[in-house]
Amino acid sequence: MTKEELIRAVWPSTSGSEALPKGCIRELRRILGDDRAAPRFIESMGRRGYRFIAPVAAAARPDPGLRTPGVLLVGREAELGQLQRWQEKALGGERQVVFVTGEPGIGKTTVVDAFLQQVAETGAPWIARGWCSEQYGAGEAYLPVLEALGRLCRETGGERVITLLGQHAPRWLVQMPALLGDTDLEALQRKVKGATRERMLREMAEAVEALTAEAPLVLVLEDLQWSDYSTLDLISSLAQRREPARLLLIGTYRPADVIVSGHPLKAVKHELQAHGQCEELPLGFLTVAEISRYLAARFPRHRLPAELAQTVHRRTDGNPLFMVNVVQYLVAQQLIAEVAGECRLKARIEEVAVAVPESLRQLIAMQIDQLTKEERDVLDAASVAGGEFSAATVAAVLERKIERVEQQCEELARRGQFLGSIGMGGLPDGTVAGRYAFSHTLYQQVLYDRLAAARRMRLHRRIGEYQEVTYGERAGEIAAELAVHFERGQDYLRAVRYHRHAAENALRRSAHREATAYLTKGLELLDTLPDTPERAPQELVLQTTLGPALMATEGYAAPEVGRAYTRARELCRQVGDTPQLFPMLRGLQRFCLARAQLQPAGELGEHCLRLAEGAADAELLLEANLALGERSFFLGELDTAQAHLARAIALHDRQQRPSPTLPIVQDPGVAGRFHAALVLWLLGHPDQALQASQEMRAIAQERSHPFTLAYAGSGAAILHHFRREEGLVQQQAEAALAQSKAPGFALFLAQATFLRGWALAVQGRGEEGTALMRRGLTTWLATGAEIMRPYYLALLAEAYGKLGQAKEGRTLLAEALAAAHQTGERWWEPELHRLRGELTLESNARKLGPGLRNEVEECFRQAMETAHHQGAKSLELRAVVSLSRLWQRRGEKKRARQMLADIYGSFSEGFETADLREARSLLEDIG
Numbered sequence: 001m002t003k004e005e006l007i008r009a010v011w012p013s014t015s016g017s018e019a020l021p022k023g024c025i026r027e028l029r030r031i032l033g034d035d036r037a038a039p040r041f042i043e044s045m046g047r048r049g050y051r052f053i054a055p056v057a058a059a060a061r062p063d064p065g066l067r068t069p070g071v072l073l074v075g076r077e078a079e080l081g082q083l084q085r086w087q088e089k090a091l092g093g094e095r096q097v098v099f100v101t102g103e104p105g106i107g108k109t110t111v112v113d114a115f116l117q118q119v120a121e122t123g124a125p126w127i128a129r130g131w132c133s134e135q136y137g138a139g140e141a142y143l144p145v146l147e148a149l150g151r152l153c154r155e156t157g158g159e160r161v162i163t164l165l166g167q168h169a170p171r172w173l174v175q176m177p178a179l180l181g182d183t184d185l186e187a188l189q190r191k192v193k194g195a196t197r198e199r200m201l202r203e204m205a206e207a208v209e210a211l212t213a214e215a216p217l218v219l220v221l222e223d224l225q226w227s228d229y230s231t232l233d234l235i236s237s238l239a240q241r242r243e244p245a246r247l248l249l250i251g252t253y254r255p256a257d258v259i260v261s262g263h264p265l266k267a268v269k270h271e272l273q274a275h276g277q278c279e280e281l282p283l284g285f286l287t288v289a290e291i292s293r294y295l296a297a298r299f300p301r302h303r304l305p306a307e308l309a310q311t312v313h314r315r316t317d318g319n320p321l322f323m324v325n326v327v328q329y330l331v332a333q334q335l336i337a338e339v340a341g342e343c344r345l346k347a348r349i350e351e352v353a354v355a356v357p358e359s360l361r362q363l364i365a366m367q368i369d370q371l372t373k374e375e376r377d378v379l380d381a382a383s384v385a386g387g388e389f390s391a392a393t394v395a396a397v398l399e400r401k402i403e404r405v406e407q408q409c410e411e412l413a414r415r416g417q418f419l420g421s422i423g424m425g426g427l428p429d430g431t432v433a434g435r436y437a438f439s440h441t442l443y444q445q446v447l448y449d450r451l452a453a454a455r456r457m458r459l460h461r462r463i464g465e466y467q468e469v470t471y472g473e474r475a476g477e478i479a480a481e482l483a484v485h486f487e488r489g490q491d492y493l494r495a496v497r498y499h500r501h502a503a504e505n506a507l508r509r510s511a512h513r514e515a516t517a518y519l520t521k522g523l524e525l526l527d528t529l530p531d532t533p534e535r536a537p538q539e540l541v542l543q544t545t546l547g548p549a550l551m552a553t554e555g556y557a558a559p560e561v562g563r564a565y566t567r568a569r570e571l572c573r574q575v576g577d578t579p580q581l582f583p584m585l586r587g588l589q590r591f592c593l594a595r596a597q598l599q600p601a602g603e604l605g606e607h608c609l610r611l612a613e614g615a616a617d618a619e620l621l622l623e624a625n626l627a628l629g630e631r632s633f634f635l636g637e638l639d640t641a642q643a644h645l646a647r648a649i650a651l652h653d654r655q656q657r658p659s660p661t662l663p664i665v666q667d668p669g670v671a672g673r674f675h676a677a678l679v680l681w682l683l684g685h686p687d688q689a690l691q692a693s694q695e696m697r698a699i700a701q702e703r704s705h706p707f708t709l710a711y712a713g714s715g716a717a718i719l720h721h722f723r724r725e726e727g728l729v730q731q732q733a734e735a736a737l738a739q740s741k742a743p744g745f746a747l748f749l750a751q752a753t754f755l756r757g758w759a760l761a762v763q764g765r766g767e768e769g770t771a772l773m774r775r776g777l778t779t780w781l782a783t784g785a786e787i788m789r790p791y792y793l794a795l796l797a798e799a800y801g802k803l804g805q806a807k808e809g810r811t812l813l814a815e816a817l818a819a820a821h822q823t824g825e826r827w828w829e830p831e832l833h834r835l836r837g838e839l840t841l842e843s844n845a846r847k848l849g850p851g852l853r854n855e856v857e858e859c860f861r862q863a864m865e866t867a868h869h870q871g872a873k874s875l876e877l878r879a880v881v882s883l884s885r886l887w888q889r890r891g892e893k894k895r896a897r898q899m900l901a902d903i904y905g906s907f908s909e910g911f912e913t914a915d916l917r918e919a920r921s922l923l924e925d926i927g
Contacts, residue, residue: 073111076107079100087218090247099250119218164210177474219249221250303342380455387444388435388437391406480502496526540572558784636827648668697712729756749776770803777793787825790816840852863876873907884922
């Protein structure tokens with residue numbers, strides 16, 4: 001094999017020199033004792049490369065990432081049998097999701113190890129395994145899944161996994177750049193811009209189904225009590241899919257930790273259990289008899305007293321990890337020792353009971369104290385590096401040779417103390433070193449907690465500095481890890497930078513909650529830094545990135561959104577000319593619009609337009625026109641709105657794909673067509689409005705952006721309400737509800753709930769419908785949103801009218817009119833006046849005297865005049881129909897017919913819509 005082939009195969013993402021394989025070959029020869037002059041394993045082929053010349057036998061399947069190799073397992077036969085039964089179901093195409101649960105040290109990982117060993121021996125399935133991290137796992141989206149996939153791709157046969165991921169889950173593959181060469185990575189990055197939560201979930205679901213069509217897959221995700229939100233979303237998504245898949249997903253976690261921390265895993269598991277979509281395998285404590293069996297297996301030739309098992313059980317309560325460490329302690333203290341070829345207890349049982357520490361943590365601490373200083377130093381640094389670590393990292397921070405650190409780690413692993421070896425690993429700078437993992441997280445925690453604060457801080461900082469240099473331009477790939485090291489190392493300036501990079505990584509995965517957490521932490525750390533000229537631009541970037549993330553999780557009108565953008569505006573004034581100015585203005589404009597603050601929304605929109613025109617930037621022009629079009633629509637300035645929205649749609653359609661320059665809350669092409677559809681209907685073009693709505697839904701489906709899909713579903717429901725298509729309103733609202741279940745979708749959830757309630761109310765389910773409408777409106781207003789309040793109140797008033805509660809309806813209309821006059825939101829004002837007239841008629845049908853008739857007529861006239869002034873021909877038609885019907889009852893048929901014929905004749909489309917059919921029927925009735 002040539003040196004170039006070796007570099008491509010082993011270091012595909014490293015732009016290294018020929019020194020990389022040369023150094024590794026030299027190290028391999030040293031380890032193997034291979035003489036270069038008379039080689040037995042590796043032969044040099046001149047300057048070209050190397051040839052492996054030793055006999056080759058069939059290789060055993062790589063181990064499945066075992067954390068507890070060689071550990072004796074007792075008392076878990078039933079649990080292993082149950083896992084095997086679930087695996088058999090999975091082999092039949094019935095996907096299985098299993099949670100293995102229990103307290104720390106109960107043996108979750110050991111049981112999983114034993115099961116995976118059995119599975120691996122069959123040689124059939126793919127096994128992928130990843131761990132959540134207490135240090136930084138709860139914030140990094142999909143951390144254990146990406147780790148599991150990375151391991152799987154690096155195993156024998158991993159090339160096929162990479163191929164399938166490229167075909168079915170390219171947005172996942174691009175998150176693992178080390179698996180790709182530079183050219184392939186750049187091509188993939190260009191191809192997959194615009195990842196969304198929904199698309200990420202769908203891609204992985206399809207990839208799993210493609211993978212398991214070729215071979216069964218066992219996916220293990222450990223320590224889910226520290227999981228990020230996105231990983232839980234994926235578990236739910238995989239569990240809920242109905243398509244066949246030979247998948248066994250095993251998750252381990254500590255229930256007590258989940259309950260105490262309020263982690264969402266508890267709710268996720270309960271939801272899946274309620275639908276029969278997951279199983280739980282709780283692990284209990286070992287019995288005295290099982291401890292006896294362990295002692296018999298641990299010491300095959302022994303004369304240990306039977307009381308020893310009882311003593312160990314009393315001290316440990318049957319916790320397996322505590323039990324194993326007690327036995328190791330007794331051996332280390334020579335309390336169990338070999339005498340004449342047999343293991344015996346060299347002390348009385350009473351002395352043993354006194355000698356054993358009372359807690360597992362105390363016992364671990366005593367074992368640490370018995371190590372050499374050099375070993376303790378290695379473990380101390382390793383505990384700061386993480387649950388898994390490279391010997392190269394530990395060697396660098398301790399300023400020792402890698403070989404020496406590897407020797408110490410290997411010796412600890414050989415003795416079964418604290419560590420296990422998990423193979424070799426390369427770093428981006430070409431360094432290759434052994435990788436190790438703590439046998440149990442409790443070992444790492446005890447070591448970490450024992451460190452003096454100053455030493456812990458220095459170790460974190462050194463590790464961060466080493467990894468930053470080692471990863472170089474690729475440091476962003478481990479941004480979450482670096483953020484933690486620099487934060488705990490009190491290098492807050494670099495910690496802020498990497499919290500921002502970690503947030504950007506999360507946003508690329510559409511993980512808005514994780515991004516919000518990183519950005520919030522970055523801002524907190526920034527507050528601790530001196531007020532230098534560099535600080536304001538840094539904070540501005542954080543605030544303008546935080547705004548869209550908060551919109552996605554809390555809603556457009558949330559107070560937190562307003563605070564982020566208001567602060568960003570102050571910072572823009574300090575900084576001066578900055579690329580963040582437009583995103584800040586557009587974000588603040590969205591916030592003001594959602595709160596029905598239409599005057600400042602207009603001023604901000606005009607500022608956006610001036611900036612966009614000055615820059616001659618098509619993307620900025622699109623957003624500025626969209627901002628002004630939305631605002632003009634709510635004001636009832638329909639012609640202006642139509643002009644701005646038409647320009648926005650044209651600019652959008654000229655783009656090849658959504659640009660990453662601006663933070664995207666939802667697709668602007670969908671938002672533009674939604675408002676354009678409503679404007680077109682109001683202007684009297686119902687068929688064109690329907691066409692725009694259909695285009696909106698098609699773009700939303702293509703984009704698969706979660707906000708966009710929910711937005712489009714609610715938008716379609718509103719247009720169908722305009723068209724009086726109750727059944728379609730219900731259908732679209734229910735579709736939007738399904739899209740709005742994710743956290744942070746309160747606005748769309750509220751809107752869809754409200755519209756579904758209206759559809760039910762007008763279809764004869766009045767009490768149920770109005771209750772839903774009330775709930776939806778309360779949820780809407782609770783987010784801080786005030787926009788569309790008059791519209792919602794009008795629909796609720798109409799529903800009360802259907803229930804015969806006209807008085808309550810009129811009260812709601814009075815509130816709606818007051819809100820419209822206060823905010824200037826007048827686009828639905830004509831309907832407010834018309835409905836007030838209709839409800840007045842309904843409540844006084846038997847005693848409609850001249851005074852009330854005049855009041856009703858004035859309501860209809862005001863509706864007509866307001867609609868005519870706005871150009872809202874469809875609402876003017878409704879007002880004319882109401883007034884014509886009133887005049888017909890008074891015998892003024894000729895007058896009624898003339899007015900109705902004029903407005904009906906002005907329409908050129910939509911003659912089969914409910915409004916125009918009603919107008920035509922009334923014309924025929926008047927005669």
